[in-house]
Every structure is written in structure tokens, then in C-alpha cells.
Amino acid sequence: MSKQRILVAEDDTNIRNGIFALLQGEGYDVCVAKDGEEAIKRYTERKPDLVILDIMMPKKSGYDVCRAIRAKDLQTPLIMLTAKGEEIDKVLGLGLGADDYITKPFSTRELVARVAAVLRRSAVAVEVPAEVKDVFKIGKAEINPKRYEVKTKEGVSSLSDKEMKLLQHFHLHPGEVLTRDVLLNAVWGIDYFGNTRTLDQHVALIRKKLGMSADAIQTVHGVGYRLEDI
Amino acid sequence: MSKQRILVAEDDTNIRNGIFALLQGEGYDVCVAKDGEEAIKRYTERKPDLVILDIMMPKKSGYDVCRAIRAKDLQTPLIMLTAKGEEIDKVLGLGLGADDYITKPFSTRELVARVAAVLRRSAVAVEVPAEVKDVFKIGKAEINPKRYEVKTKEGVSSLSDKEMKLLQHFHLHPGEVLTRDVLLNAVWGIDYFGNTRTLDQHVALIRKKLGMSADAIQTVHGVGYRLEDI
DNA sequence: AAACGCTTTACATGTCCATGACAACTGAGT
DNA sequence: ACTCAGTTGTCATGGACATGTAAAGCGTTT
Numbered sequence: 001m002s003k004q005r006i007l008v009a010e011d012d013t014n015i016r017n018g019i020f021a022l023l024q025g026e027g028y029d030v031c032v033a034k035d036g037e038e039a040i041k042r043y044t045e046r047k048p049d050l051v052i053l054d055i056m057m058p059k060k061s062g063y064d065v066c067r068a069i070r071a072k073d074l075q076t077p078l079i080m081l082t083a084k085g086e087e088i089d090k091v092l093g094l095g096l097g098a099d100d101y102i103t104k105p106f107s108t109r110e111l112v113a114r115v116a117a118v119l120r121r122s123a124v125a126v127e128v129p130a131e132v133k134d135v136f137k138i139g140k141a142e143i144n145p146k147r148y149e150v151k152t153k154e155g156v157s158s159l160s161d162k163e164m165k166l167l168q169h170f171h172l173h174p175g176e177v178l179t180r181d182v183l184l185n186a187v188w189g190i191d192y193f194g195n196t197r198t199l200d201q202h203v204a205l206i207r208k209k210l211g212m213s214a215d216a217i218q219t220v221h222g223v224g225y226r227l228e229d230i
Numbered sequence: 231m232s233k234q235r236i237l238v239a240e241d242d243t244n245i246r247n248g249i250f251a252l253l254q255g256e257g258y259d260v261c262v263a264k265d266g267e268e269a270i271k272r273y274t275e276r277k278p279d280l281v282i283l284d285i286m287m288p289k290k291s292g293y294d295v296c297r298a299i300r301a302k303d304l305q306t307p308l309i310m311l312t313a314k315g316e317e318i319d320k321v322l323g324l325g326l327g328a329d330d331y332i333t334k335p336f337s338t339r340e341l342v343a344r345v346a347a348v349l350r351r352s353a354v355a356v357e358v359p360a361e362v363k364d365v366f367k368i369g370k371a372e373i374n375p376k377r378y379e380v381k382t383k384e385g386v387s388s389l390s391d392k393e394m395k396l397l398q399h400f401h402l403h404p405g406e407v408l409t410r411d412v413l414l415n416a417v418w419g420i421d422y423f424g425n426t427r428t429l430d431q432h433v434a435l436i437r438k439k440l441g442m443s444a445d446a447i448q449t450v451h452g453v454g455y456r457l458e459d460i
Numbered sequence: 461a462a463a464c465g466c467t468t469t470a471c472a473t474g475t476c477c478a479t480g481a482c483a484a485c486t487g488a489g490t
Numbered sequence: 491a492c493t494c495a496g497t498t499g500t501c502a503t504g505g506a507c508a509t510g511t512a513a514a515g516c517g518t519t520t
């Protein structure tokens with residue numbers, strides 16, 4: 001799974017930097033905003049998987065930002081930071097659609113736990129509409145995404161996470177030439193700066209596991225790869 | 231299946247409207263009551279599939295309404311809203327027969343999750359009397375869900391609650407790769423805020439008790455676990 | 461206080477994957 | 491056909507990260 005992105009909107013520099021460092025340390029891709037307007041801007045340009053909103057902010061309050069986001073998008077989970085418990089009634093009462101809240105002051109443990117829990121819930125709720133969960137074929141090999149396995153005449157081999165994602169992406173675009181950029185973005189995440197040879201390496205592994213059907217994944221010299229559709 | 235109907239009894243207008251909008255947005259057929267007497271009236275005329283009751287209400291308290299409903303009907307699930315943790319003891323202690331409770335303030339996600347969970351349970355209770363209650367096998371070990379025991383060639387060991395739930399979940403999805411998220415949601419509940427390593431720990435314990443059949447539960451690196459089906 | 465179940469921490473172990481080197485290949489231009 | 495530069499296949503390896511495992515902490519029950 002590629003890194004999950006979190007937008008943190010908080011005006012207090014200390015708290016903002018603290019949360020930034022904390023979440024980044026936990027392996028998230030974090031972007032920040034120091035007021036409500038910036039938060040909305042960052043939201044539209046970065047499309048984060050989770051938004052953490054302070055309520056008291058200059059320009060636009062957390063309430064306003066929440067409404068603005070919910071107007072466009074009902075999916076993305078949202079955590080509010082509040083100074084006092086009472087304000088929660090407002091959050092709920094106004095039907096703003098926040099997913100969780102944390103009252104200041106909070107412990108780092110608490111923040112990390114809630115962030116993880118909210119992301120976990122939303123991951124399950126979405127239940128991966130973009131991905132394929134049913135058995136499909138590549139060449140004469142059968143891919144089983146639920147089991148992370150590929151079955152060929154030669155036998156059954158198990159697939160690693162990246163291998164599975166690559167195969168799924170090929171299957172979703174049969175016959176199309178997929179450039180390295182596209183594949184790297186799809187499997188490794190949108191902002192992957194690594195060596196492009198990594199991709200070749202994984203293609204090679206996949207071909208090995210496909211056995212006879214290896215040539216179903218053709219290389220298009222100077223461009224990328226292509227799944228043969230028969 | 232037609233829309234499921236939910237009755238919400240809550241005196242605070244903001245919260246009532248918030249819950250109303252939230253649940254309606256989730257696709258439920260929602261009706262509301264602003265005090266205890268109205269709640270009982272609405273209940274008898276609408277026969278909802280689920281009742282959400284605030285405890286502190288004018289005219290009749292949530293306790294009273296709960297008792298009144300349970301006097302006629304033991305089926306319909308019931309969720310109590312409480313302001314403080316202590317009151318919960320009363321709810322449970324009085325044997326009122328509430329199915330779940332939520333302490334204020336709560337997040338929208340939490341409410342939605344619990345509503346869905348309670349409705350799912352009651353649906354299951356009507357259709358299928360139990361989850362897995364018969365003896366089943368994992369590898370060469372025999373699991374007895376009624377006795378919370380596992381029998382292997384080496385002998386018999388007893389299983390804890392979580393261990394049993396985990397094993398049942400594996401047994402219900404043989405061969406499938408189950409992600410940590412899915413397992414945590416299934417066994418620990420949707421609003422679990424703990425460490426993901428807890429799961430690993432329990433898997434380790436289960437493997438120990440499975441003895442020789444330990445490798446029936448395979449780990450899929452970077453994804454989760456998988457029960458080998460032979 | 462002792463036992464138990466669950467969680468958390470800490471450290472050991474293992475797996476996968478990113479990376480670089482080099483060989484083999486491709487295609488365009490001669 | 492041959493050359494050559496750029497691209498891709500393949501292999502080997504170190505390191506980052508996920509998992510295994512033991513032990514300690516914590517709250518509840520006996």
C-alpha cells in the first residue's frame with residue numbers, strides 16, 4: 001500500500017509542527033495548513049486520505065472548512081481538534097459529518113491511535129472499489145487477488161504485495177501500453193522518486209511466476225509494458 | 231430488503247437533528263421523538279427496527295421508555311445515549327436489556343458504526359441462530375467453539391475469547407488473505423484504538439496452541455494472515 | 461495475593477524490495 | 491550488415507521494514 005496522506009490544519013505553530021513530525025514519523029505523508037483558507041486550498045490540490053482540523057483558526061474556522069469539504073466529498077474522513085468537550089455537541093449537532101474528535105490537550109499516543117483507527121475504518125468502508133477482488137486470467141495463468149496467488153499449469157505460487165498490485169493494474173488496462181510513470185504511480189504511489197529499474201525487477205519476477213504465460217506481459221521498448229489481450 | 235426504520239428519542243434539538251440528518255444520509259428511514267412519552271407513542275405506531283434512546287429526557291426518562299418497550303417486545307434492538315460513563319453501570323445493572331450504549335460526546339462515525347453493527351446482529355439473530363458453534367478443524371487441530379478448546383495430537387488447550395473469535399474468522403474465510411484491518415475490525419470491533427501488534431501476539435498464541443498445525447495460519451508479508459485450506 | 465487475559469514494549473529474526481553493476485537486447489542511422 | 495547509444499533483463503546485495511517472540515505491565519476476577 002502506498003503512503004496515506006494526511007492534511008493537518010492548525011494555526012498554532014508549535015502544535016502544527018509537533019503533529020507534523022509525529023505523523024511523519026509514523027510513516028504518513030503529511031501536509032499542513034496554518035489557517036482555514038489554506039486548508040481548503042491544500043485539500044483540493046492534495047486530496048488527502050484524512051483531514052485533521054483545528055476548530056479555532058484564522059480566516060475560516062474548522063467548522064467552515066469541514067462544511068466546505070463535506071459539500072464536495074462525503075468520503076474523506078475528518079478529525080476535529082477541540083479545546084473543550086462541550087464544543088463537540090456543536091460538531092455533532094450541526095451535522096457537520098466529522099468522523100472523530102480529539103480534545104486538547106491530547107497525548108501523542110491518542111492522536112496516533114485515532115488516526116490509525118479512522119483510516120482503518122474508512123479503508124474497510126470503501127472496500128476497494130477500484131481494485132479487483134475476483135479471480136482473473138493473464139495468459140493461461142489464473143490470478144486470485146483474495147489469496148495473493150497465481151495458478152499455472154506448473155503449479156501455484158504466492159504473490160507479494162507489489163506483484164499483486166502490478167498484476168491488478170495490468171488487468172484493469174488490457175492491451176494498453178502502460179508507461180513506467182503510470183505504473184510507478186499506480187503501484188508505488190503518486191510521488192515515488194525511486195529508480196525506475198525497480199519496476200523492471202518486479203516485472204521480471206512476475207514473468208517468472210507466470211511460467212509459460214510470461215509473454216502475456218510484453219515490453220514496449222522505450223515506453224513501458226503492455227498486457228496482451230487475446 | 232426495504233429501508234430499515236430507526237426511532238431516535240432525544241430532547242436536545244441540535245443533537246436530534248444532527249442524528250436525524252446523519253442516519254437519513256446513511257439510507258435509513260428515521261423518525262424522531264423529543265421526549266419519553268412521544269417516544270413510546272412513535273414506537274407503537276411505527277414499529278421501528280432499532281431505537282436510539284437518550285437517558286435524560288423530559289416526561290419519561292430513557293430508562294422508563296426502555297422498560298416500556300421491553301415489556302412488550304424483547305426483539306427490537308436498543309441503543310442508549312449516556313452523558314457519562316458511570317451511568318452505564320445502571321443501564322447494564324438494571325437489566326434493562328439495552329443492546330449497546332454510546333457515551334456523549336460521540337463521533338458520527340461511531341454512531342453509524344454501532345447502528346450498523348446492532349442491526350446486523352439482530353438480522354443475523356433472526357436468520358441464522360449462531361455463528362460457528364460446531365466443531366471445526368484447522369490443519370489437524372479440532373476447534374470446539376462451545377467449549378473454547380482446541381484439541382491436537384499433543385493434547386487439549388483452552389482458548390481465550392479473542393483467540394476463539396480469531397479462529398472463527400479464519401475458519402469463515404479459508405484460503406483468503408485477511409488484512410490486519412479486517413481482522414481488527416472483526417475481532418476487536420470497529421472502534422478499537424489499540425496497537426496492531428496485539429493482533430500478531432494473538433496469532434502467535436494461537437499458533438502455539440495449534441502445535442504441529444501452526445503453519446496452517448500463514449503470514450502474508452505486508453498484508454496480513456491467511457488460513458491454508460487443503 | 462495469585463491467576464488470568466489482554467495489551468504493550470523491546471529485541472531478534474526474516475522478508476521484501478530498492479539499487480547498482482553488467483550483460484543482452486533494440487532500433488535508428490550508416 | 492554493422493555500429494552504437496540507449497533501453498531492458500538479470501543477478502547480487504544491503505538495508506528498511508514487517509513479523510516472531512519473550513517478557514513485563516495492567517486491570518479484573520478469584
